[in-house]
Amino acid sequence: MRLxxxxxxxxxxxxxxxxxxxxxxSVRHGVxxxxxxxxxxxxxxxxxxxxxxxxxxxxxxxxxxxxxxxxRGDLVVSLYxxxxxxxxxxxxxxxxxxxGYIKRGFADIDWLPKV
Numbered sequence: 211m212r213l214x215x216x217x218x219x220x221x222x223x224x225x226x227x228x229x230x231x232x233x234x235x236s237v238r239h240g241v242x243x244x245x246x247x248x249x250x251x252x253x254x255x256x257x258x259x260x261x262x263x264x265x266x267x268x269x270x271x272x273x274x275x276x277x278x279x280x281x282r283g284d285l286v287v288s289l290y291x292x293x294x295x296x297x298x299x300x301x302x303x304x305x306x307x308x309x310g311y312i313k314r315g316f317a318d319i320d321w322l323p324k325v
Contacts, residue, residue: 233280240277247271 247268248256259265272278289295296303300321305311 236277237280240272240275240281243275243277244268244272 245255248254248259251268252259252264256265256268259268269278273282289299290301293303
């Protein structure tokens with residue numbers, strides 16, 4: 211199976227030395243499926259779909275799949291593993307050694323809507 215260029219880039223970002231062949235195959239097939247959905251609906255691969263709302267709709271169609279859950283999980287972990295990104299989403303690092311989150315600015319994020 212020949213993968214689109216964008217698929218090769220994405221697969222390299224999630225492949226780990228400890229990853230197994232089944233996971234790599236699942237990711238390959240997931241990327242191909244996502245690109246096919248994008249091509250069917252928008253006549254371009256997923257990475258070239260210009261409107262965010264259209265990309266989100268494509269992702270919502272596959273969000274229950276093992277592929278989506280794997281990519282989502284790896285992305286969340288990768289965000290928390292990059293200390294320079296923490297201020298962007300309000301994470302202040304581990305809090306156990308500082309008495310917990312409640313006393314460390316738990317509610318000081320100003321970019322989320324108030325509920």
